[in-house]
Amino acid sequence: MVNLNRINILLLVAFWVSFFLNIQYANAQSLSLYTPFTKVTASPGDKIDFQVEVLNNSNVILTSDIRVNGLPENWEYEIKSGSWSVERISVKPKDKQSLTFHVFVPLKVEKGSYNLSLIAGNSLPIQIDLTEEGTYKTEFSSSQLNIEGAVNSTFTYNTELYNRTADVQVYAFRAQVPSGWNAIFKSNNQQVSSVTVDPNEISNITIEVTPAENAKSGKYEIPITASNGQNLSELILESVVTGSYDLKLSSESGLLSDHIRAGNRKQLKFQVKNTGSSVLNNVQLNGSAPANWEISFEPSKINKIGPGESQTVLLNLKASNKALSGDYLVDLEAKVPEKTSKVSLRVTVKASLFTGWLGLLIIFFSIYLIYYLFKKYGRR
Structure with missing residues (x-):
């Protein structure tokens, strides 16, 4: 009887040991992560989206916490399924679940390669290469800084104001034009003196420059500034006056x-x-x-x-x-x-002349006819 009890105890212990070993094996080997792109190139301020599949190749339901290892300093991330943020996931046997792994690259960051891992039972290595060094400033640029035209024409420049900071910025514009000249700023076809730009966003600004009526032919430089009180960005526009058309x-x-x-x-x-x-x-x-x-x-x-x-x-x-x-x-x-x-x-x-002579003839004929009728019938 004693031997039988020992055997039962040994069998029970063996069962639980085997059960936990199987669970650990399943957790370690069967739950895996997959994304088609594990190495990407990005720029400072970018948001990178990785579509990730969590695969369960075992015969049991697996549950695992999801975390990120190796995230660089000042970087941020978010793991979502639809509109929900996810910290733990369960996957049915022989099934899979889809997640979106968002990585937010800061604006102020050095150029180089960055490695991190998404972990949920298994590890998914990811490499992000930054091709340029990030800044924390404002960029004011235009694809065409030099325009040529007549003195009575309007010089129109299309520019971009890039807020490469982490905060909403209000920029005031200023133009230093020669005497008698005029410059106006437009955003969304509306004349403005300042604009509000969200973080890491670009505002399209149109600048219209009108020369003075007596402006002589030649090249004129017009400094344009956009200032938010803390820093100032400048453009030098060139207006080449060729003369007037009249x-x-x-x-x-x-x-x-x-x-x-x-x-x-x-x-x-x-x-x-x-x-x-x-x-x-x-x-x-x-x-x-x-x-x-x-x-x-x-x-x-x-x-x-x-x-x-x-x-x-x-x-x-x-x-x-x-x-x-x-x-x-x-x-x-x-x-x-x-x-x-x-x-x-x-x-x-x-x-x-024909009409005139015809009129005279009609008049003469009328006079003659009256005279004739008077002469013939007037005495009766």
Whole structure:
């Protein structure tokens, strides 16, 4: 009887030892972690997301705490399943669960390779390579700092203001422009004098610079600053003024009125003058006349007019045969892509000679008819 009890005790002890050994074996060997990307490249301030699968290859339910080893100083992490933060996980036999492992790289960090491990029954080594050294400052930049244009044009610069700090920052703008010049700042198409930028975010700022009317040709440097009270970021914009575009269309006589008979043609001389400081290329001449009139310029296009120079053109007009006596407006224009000059010519239409003679004949015939009738029947 005693021997039987000893045997039962030994069997019971062997069972529990085997049970715990199996659990330890399962925990150590069957619960494993998998992510397809174990080495990534990132920049300071980045948030890196690792999609992780927790696999249970055993025949029992396994539960394990989840932790991170080797996390660098000032780095942060978060383990989530959906919207829930996870610290411990249970996986059914021959099943898997999905987690997202978020790693937050600080803004102020040195360039190099960083190694850490995600542990849940097994270890998942991860390497993060930083390709640049992090900063704790503001960056003010533009892809195009030099713009060329006429003195009467607006120079538009597209810039980026990058808040590379860990706090919300309010930046005030300032532009040092030459006398008579003007500069405005825009964010989201609204004129602003300051903007608020969240940590590690970029704000797109448009800067519009308008030269003075009398600005001479040349290159102008315009310092632009964005300051938050603690530090200041600066851009040097360059505006290259090439001259102004302007032209004037006028009649050679200086008058903008004339006369014509219905159905007749008339030719008038006009002048196109370059009143700007830049060469005018491909000057187009057009006109608009009343219905059934004919209008054209000769030539209809001027290839080039230098500053201060003039070019004479001919305006060909033909009034409609059915045009009634009276005043008519003819619209004329000379234009280049940068500028347009418009004038209106008042044309007075007189009756045609045929109509005049016909009217006289009708009058004479009417007088004669009255005289004849009076002479024939007046004595009765």
